[in-house]
Amino acid sequence: MDNKAFFDLTYGIFLIGAGSGGKMNACITNTVMQVAASPTRVTLSCINGNYTPELIKAGKCFTVGIVDETADYGYIENFGMKHGRDLDKFEGYDVKYDVNGMPYLTDHVCAVLSCKVVSEEDLGTHTLFIAEVVDAVKVADNSPLTYADYFAKVKPRKDETKDERKIIGWKCRICGFTVDGPELPEDYRCPLCDHPRSDFEPIYEE
Ligand SMILES: Cc1cc2nc3c(=O)[nH]c(=O)nc-3n(C[C@H](O)[C@H](O)[C@H](O)COP(=O)(O)O)c2cc1C
Incomplete structure (x- = not known):
């Protein structure tokens, strides 16, 4: 493959956004x-072990903020790493609550969907949620950020060559998966969360 x-x-x-028990x-x-389309349904796949899917499973609802092109790396890093x-x-954020009492932000999102979980399936590394959209609001006219543009325009490029410390392994910044050894192939993808090599950070010899 x-x-x-x-x-x-x-x-x-x-x-x-998700919440349960305060x-x-x-x-x-x-x-x-x-x-x-009718009823309007979306899917969402979440890494097992993370806090957000735990709250979704407990509260049976979540919000989807469609992140737009105004988002910077600090925002993605805070919520995604x-x-x-x-x-x-x-x-530091002005949190708002939707019709289901679920949290959302209007910062760096162009629209927000309110979702009620209809079913969930454990896929091993991830849980797949199927949810009905019970409300939707437009927040801004900015264009949505694509995954490709996040990597091309938002995520800073690291110059690893300047660091002379000895690399003994690599850690996925997204899910914490670690790989032993100094080399990580360019086309490597995390076997747990499927993120690319650029989401791995070096583990240095102490
Ligand atoms: C660009 C990007 C895409 C991501 N996609 C997903 C995803 O589809 N599903 C998921 O569960 N986590 C995804 N993550 C990782 C989670 O946001 C990350 O593990 C986060 O720290 C989980 O936080 P929590 O434990 O508070 O839920 C992504 C992260 C980034 C930066």
């Missing part, structure tokens, strides 16, 4: 798509 074929799949970038959280995903179990990712 040529893993490069998967680079040709296109996606958007979404801020998923705990509120949000994370970045690229896996929302509309799959039915940190875990809400350890910290309040909403700190």
